[in-house]
Amino acid sequence: TQLLEQSPQFLSIQEGENLTVYCNSSSVFSSLQWYRQEPGEGPVLLVTVVTGGEVKKLKRLTFQFGDARKDSSLHITAAQTGDTGLYLCAGAGGGATNKLIFGTGTLLAVQP
Amino acid sequence: EPEVTQTPSHQVTQMGQEVILRCVPISNHLYFYWYRQILGQKVEFLVSFYNNEISEKSEIFDDQFSVERPDGSNFTLKIRSTKLEDSAMYFCASSRPYKETFFGQGTRLTVV
Numbered sequence: 029t030q031l032l033e034q035s036p037q038f039l040s041i042q043e044g045e046n047l048t049v050y051c052n053s054s055s056v057f058s059s060l061q062w063y064r065q066e067p068g069e070g071p072v073l074l075v076t077v078v079t080g081g082e083v084k085k086l087k088r089l090t091f092q093f094g095d096a097r098k099d100s101s102l103h104i105t106a107a108q109t110g111d112t113g114l115y116l117c118a119g120a121g122g123g124a125t126n127k128l129i130f131g132t133g134t135l136l137a138v139q140p
Numbered sequence: 141e142p143e144v145t146q147t148p149s150h151q152v153t154q155m156g157q158e159v160i161l162r163c164v165p166i167s168n169h170l171y172f173y174w175y176r177q178i179l180g181q182k183v184e185f186l187v188s189f190y191n192n193e194i195s196e197k198s199e200i201f202d203d204q205f206s207v208e209r210p211d212g213s214n215f216t217l218k219i220r221s222t223k224l225e226d227s228a229m230y231f232c233a234s235s236r237p238y239k240e241t242f243f244g245q246g247t248r249l250t251v252v
Contacts, residue, residue, distance in 0.1 A: 070243035124237035
């Protein structure tokens with residue numbers, strides 16, 4: 029069974045601080061997607077990483093896929109209150125059917 | 141920007157009743173999915189659908205569940221004889237082959 033563990037589960041920081049969220053597995057994934065979810069809403073796609081070692085930047089967010097494609101990280105620089113939310117990583121096993129295995133989630137609260 | 145739309149946003153049903161959750165996937169997508177998220181838990185894969193048939197399903201997706209694409213735009217999830225433990229957010233999603241998955245805003249199902 030493929031599992032994705034995220035750490036930390038909860039993170040409360042002050043505006044302007046930096047943070048990193050980790051997504052780890054013992055399984056290899058063909059790609060990994062990061063989503064953000066607001067309460068009562070569906071996951072919203074942030075980025076997809078496909079190649080081992082790949083780094084993608086989305087404004088103040090930096091995503092990295094591990095060399096072995098088993099883990100990923102999300103780094104936020106100078107967090108803002110608008111970054112508050114639940115961050116989910118989701119791994120795809122491969123094939124045309126993009127079935128996703130979701131991580132346990134990291135709930136981020138950015139205080140003003 | 142194209143999006144996955146789901147109706148209704150909230151459905152309350154009595155235990156033992158049948159419910160149908162509806163979705164309109166993104167128009168040029170070929171793979172359709174249903175996921176479930178029980179309150180406080182992670183998002184779980186239920187089923188994927190391609191070319192008018194189920195391509196993969198999880199252990200959760202038992203005989204109580206069925207999916208259908210009744211016409212060229214809609215994709216439905218039917219739950220027969222609902223149970224209390226079926227209460228959850230249900231997300232429809234769609235993707236193109238080998239591409240990232242986009243989610244709808246969800247239907248909150250409450251079984252009383």
